[in-house]
Amino acid sequence: MLITCPYCGPRDVIEFTYQGDGNRERPDSASQNFEAWNAYVYDRLNPAGDHNEIWQHSGGCRAHLRVVRNTLTHEISSVAFVRGDHQGRGDHGSAARRKAEDKA
Amino acid sequence: MVERQSPEPLSPLEPEFHVGSHGNFEHGVEIILTETRPGSIVQLAAWPGEEKKLIAAIRTVTGLALPDGAGGGLSDGVKSVFGFAPGKFTVADEAEGLAAAFAKVVTPAIGTVTDLSHGRIAIRIAGPKAEWVLAKFFAIDFALPAFPVGAGRSTTHHDIFAQIQRTSADQFDIYVFRSFARSFWKALCHASEEVGYEVQ
């Protein structure tokens, strides 16, 4: 399986670490809503089809990526930095990213 | 000769660094391996939006003007620089003192400077079979159009994290963690035996 890192380009899955369900929302650090905390820590969407997930390019640029991947076919339909759009990241990062977005 | 302020740092490759020709060299040496031992290796990282200022700082300190694009870089044979992650760059210099020089121009508002002069080992692989041998380790495309001269790549060989800069058509400088360097060096020599290699 290949994941097209917005910075590094297409790389083998061996370079990435899976960080799971990207739909989870962490409660505010001071939140006392224990149901929300429990849901965040333990409950996962586990769809058969497109899945919004977080991967780290741990064997490359180490950025975290938001990947939409089909769990039935392993087909990847989009990859983006988790850290927003990295506005003003200038020339470093944008070119490859545009390519990835065009593909998606 | 580069002037050093403190004793010569020890290379972790030492006991496994055997100058001379090895492997299938009777049929011609197609790989040259060496350790470049830069005096400084520095990591620079910009805060989002501050990349241009950091690139300007790199130019100020090294005189190198970074080209555009992810992983872009260049080398003048003494100093080298390349991007390896969004807003992050590796800079190497034959001389010591790069971290101190950058500390003066990279203000906290621009980003951070991390001295890795001791933490990374720079191994140079050159020769017509350099791409062939590196392809045994790393799952990245080493062909010239995909990996142009000057450019940098972050990648891994199993547990060994590496930053690779192409410093000419058939020459690559590989930065690996010091603790892994001897293992990697041994593997690199082993993989080069097939084509004949020389350690310089």
Add this chain to the structure above:
Amino acid sequence: MAEYSAFSLLANALKGNKDWKPAWRKPDPKASYDVIIIGGGGHGLATAYYLAKEHGITNVAVVEKGWLGSGNVGRNTTAVRSNYLLPANTRFYEHSMKLWENLSHELNYNVMFSQRGCLNLAHTPAQFDDYARRGNAMRHLGVDAELMTKAEIKRLIPALDVSDSARFPVVGGLMQRRAGTARHDAVAWGYARGADRRGVDIIENCEVTGFLRDGDRISGVTTSRGDIRARKVAMAVAGSTGRVMQLAGIETMPIESHVLQAFVTESLKPFIDTVVTFGMGHFYMSQSDKGGLIYGGDIDGYNSYAQRGNLPVVDEVMSEMLALFPGLARVRMLRSWGGVCDMSMDGSPIITTGPLPGMYLNCGWCYGGFKATPASGWCFAWTIAKDQPHDLNAPFTLDRFHRGLVIDDKGQGANPRLH
């Protein structure tokens, strides 16, 4: 239906094997049952069997989307053991072990359970102590366990590299002699035949497409072969739990589905007798009666329902295999396959009533489900019949995660890919 025996085999052989009857019927679904079990895999079939045998509940249907045993019971590496660290797991798997020990007789079907032992190799003194802790935990619960020295291990498995020059030299191991392997398909077929003989309807090629409701209560299922009503609907669809629960309107679960690859070599003359596991990575291997080395390693590490693995794990598993058995370099991998595992948040299963009224849930087996088959079916049948868990599965609740009562044998926390 005829009993199987050497005598019946001979008698039939003399008649040219023309008189054998189907091992189980192929009935059409009835309009309603007392219990519907979704999932015709090992756990579902075992549940049906024990419902009939232990609780006299025979008006039961097992509905299976594909062919019987097409899930993980048909695609695992067949190891059976009860060498766990934490008491809840050890007790449960030991109950399973005891059921295994009599299973062929009970089912009148040779599931080829062979107690050839399971050896966990330790590669550092600290790991050896860890295994000692586990072995002692087993012994304090009446389960067999022993430590083996390097010399004993060399005698037991001559092909194993126990040299000091190995990257991770073997220092010793933890052996459970009563552990072993079984013929995985036979387990599914044996339970199917056993349940069928007690009146259970096994309905293949019948996909559940939704749930029928009576108010809040689940009162049946809609399927590709029509609606089927039931007082109780039990799920045993590990690997597809997320999908089926979504049909019931439950979107999130403490489970991720991951693909686990397994491998078999070409057939070889006897090479190893026991199940053996590598301590410095994730690798396990045994040899089948047919001679193939059956082995596997870690899960691929991302959500998947694809029953299709990728290369990095293949390479890793083979490297670990050769680290232990350098003589196998020229032996060839014949087949690989992928199974989809319910990876839970603590690495332990869920066998419980609920979470909806009328529903019963059996899931979260990670990659340990095969050896659990008898106890899983036995405990689940109890839970369905009595509307409350047996002591053995009482800790395996769904709410244990939220309550902080996790059963985390590996200590990895809520990170399914690490269990």
Add this chain to the structure above:
Amino acid sequence: MSPRRADTGGRIDRLKTIRFTFDGTAYTGHAGDTLASALLAKGVTLYGRSFKYHRPRGLLTAGVEEPNALVTVLKGEVREPNIPATMVEIHDGLVAISQNRFPSLAWDINAVNQLGGNILSAGFYYKTFMGPVFGPLKGTRFWMFCEHFIRRAAGLGSAGTAKDPARYERMNAFCDVLVVGSGPAGLMAARTAADQGARVMLADLEPLFGGSANWSEESIDGAPAADWARRAVAQLAGRDNVRLLPRTTVWGYYDNNTLAALERVSDHKDQPGKGEPRHRYWAIRAKSVVLATGAFERPLVFPGNDRPGVMLAHAAERYANEFGVLPGERIALFTNNDSAYRAAVALKKAGAAVVAIADVRPELSPEIRKLAAEAEAEIFAGHAVVATEGGKALSGLKLQRFDMANGALIGDARSIHADCLLMSGGWSPTIHLASQAGAKAEWNAARQAFLPPKPTQSWIGAGAFTGSFSTAEAIAEGRAAGLAAAGGPSAPSVLPVVEAVPGDPDPAPVFEIRAKGKSFVDFQHDVTAEDVRLAHREGFVSVEHLKRYTTLGMATDQGKSSNVPGLAIMAEALGKPIPEVGTTRFRPPFAPVSIGSLAAERFGDLKPERLTPMHDWHLANSATMYSAGLWYRPMIYGHAGETVEQAYVREAKATRESAGIVDVSTLGKIAVQGPDAAAFLDRVYTNMFSTLAVGKARYGLMLREDGLAFDDGTTWRLGEQDFLMTTTTANAGKVMQHLEYFLDVIWPELKVHVTSVTDEWAGAAIGGPKARQILAACVTGTSVDNATLPFMGIVRGELSGVPVMICRLSFSGEMAFEVYSGAGHGAHVWEALVEAGKPFGLVTYGLEALGTMRIEKGHVTGAEIDGRTTARDLHLDWMLSKKKPFIGSAMMDREGLIASDRLELVGLIALDNLPFNGGAHIVEEVDEANPHGSIGHITACCYSPALGRHIALALVKGGKARQGTRAHVSDPLRNRFGPVEIVSNHFFDPDGSRMHG
């Protein structure tokens, strides 16, 4: 010349004679021969024994699908079992032996199994061997007794135990177009794509490119097809955008067009070149793939179809045309399609007598009849073979009139004398890779075959793979595929002109001739047509049940020839069409792959080694090294004649009496930099770091999100925005990922950079009553007195000309300092410290002494922070700040994590003064015979030189409340039982006066 070798023709080099042995007998062959062709040329008919019945078997095929002729190749002590003789290229000194026979291939005692034929039917194991329900053989014993013999009878070749000295390598490749298969379709595709400028790889599992062109005897552009192929290959070989991979089996089609291939680099050589691998594993990422993998010919199922001398028609054609070997002198053919007639002509041309062609079809086309006439063969249209005769070689066969409409046999059988029977049951496209790529095959009624489906990944099919069996179609499709794959415009140039033997590609739908006798479907696993029908009778009707119940298609040939006939027989039994029975999904590998190649470069060196800067010094100074994860660390520095325990006791004692030094370079070190670094650490650690002064360090504890303890270590504040975090050695990578995750995903607004600097710094911890004096003696540029360097203070100075950073902190409980220097200077600084320490009695100590001193102090490590313990369990609740939230704070008070019966950290003292063992359990009452009632376990233990006692740390249920009480250690695994006193985990200097000193 041997009697069966023709004088001319084929790819072999008759001038080069090669010597080899098979089962100890010396043979000769020629360069270019396979083991199969060389033995066949010498008149060998018997190659192996079948799996179950041990029936004698000959060659069925000439290629990778061979089910019968499996051999073991020996290289000294190294064994390579189960290799088809058809895939072994002979070379001087090759040693091959047959398998699964005793005492010899010709006389195999297990052939007696054939007598039990009907009992050993499909599924018989499941019905018996269960044994008595009482007595000594109850339970699993009887089965295991029987199994012992069954296992010895089963299995094909034997694996070796000797380490393989050969090299295996992995290669990562990227290309625009990967062409799999080098027949006319593949060659055209590769040539066309290369012409478009694409980066092309062309792989074929045979040593010689060309595929069917090498044996078809057709002509292309006026030249023999083989010459055309050779020219095409030569053109490709000269281009630098093309890589040719002969002897390369593409065996796996994985996600995103990642393909796996095995190149047999040097198996065919007497000796590999220097550094040359035996196998090379190619991981190929291709933008597009052209699948031109051809088709496999199918056998027909009829009684005696497995007798040596019965062979596939095209295999005989290959032996004749590629190797110049005649498989027989009097040859008969049995077919349901036209392709076999081409073989008849070829064999006639090569010098054999073609005595009969039995064709199940009553009507034959004039072209076909003309071919038969050319072969001077008598045609038996509407006939079938109903029996074969002979022992270890074919002597004859019986024909009977056959009614294709109902499968009935009519009239009397007629005998024909022949020493070779060729069969052709039609062709199955080799769709394995397409199926692996994720799609289901589609049945084509005309071709009577499964054809490839619509692609689910980026591949294009060409030639016989798509069911286009003629060379002209293959060439046209190959070119189209090459263009499409390279993304080029359509080329107007003229296609090569093919002169081919005529023939209809569609076979008659006949798979089995039902007559008395064993008719084999799966040759290698001895699955007969009757076995398939038995499976049907017992309800194992789905294709997967059929496969699993009968083992059809599960042998080393993976059903390449048996799948479709097996399905056809089941379909007939069910009265359903074949596609309704289904087809199995193919999974990797396409053909068996050496495990050596898959392990590739990691073979023998599973993981890289991580070495500290002082590693070589340790080795040179009598350290015994301990493997800790990937790191190596000194365990002890033993003196001659010392035991491990004597050594660590000496080291620990000397440290507490004078001073000791230990290498701590392996500790994880992370630079945490930026304006928000302090705020970030407040969120990450349970305690406060924003209040830490510059130039000071603090001990910190991290929890996981679920509230359990995660890692601990000290963090040094080097500047306002500049922290150096240390982690445990084992968790360094995990902590780094944890920090990166929160910075990237959860709190992207924080301006913090984290960088692994573990390798940047060498660390030496020096502790003991004389540690400060030693430092004072060698450190310049700073004082190390109490005022300058208080507890948890940091100073910078120089040591032997090297800049160092010194932090006063203690793990041993002594007055201690960690001296950090650039890693390149680590050994230098270490040696300077050791030298400076000599007058003070400084010892070097290893992990054992380190562990001993930490146990005496009651510090926790990974044995206690084991992923199941909380801060409270470890008495670290004083570190849980109440002033701020931190990672884990919201979850740490859940009911399960504050329960009273949790395991809590305690100390143990052995009251019998005997050593403890790690992993021993604790009980209230000892019961040696029936151990039970565990209340906890020992996490670490040692002999304490400071206390003069055997002590341990343990996690015990409600442990805190038990302090001061007695319990027992219970270690049935090592038969160690005895009384203990439960005490605080702080055994030694609990108020810390020594380290604060």
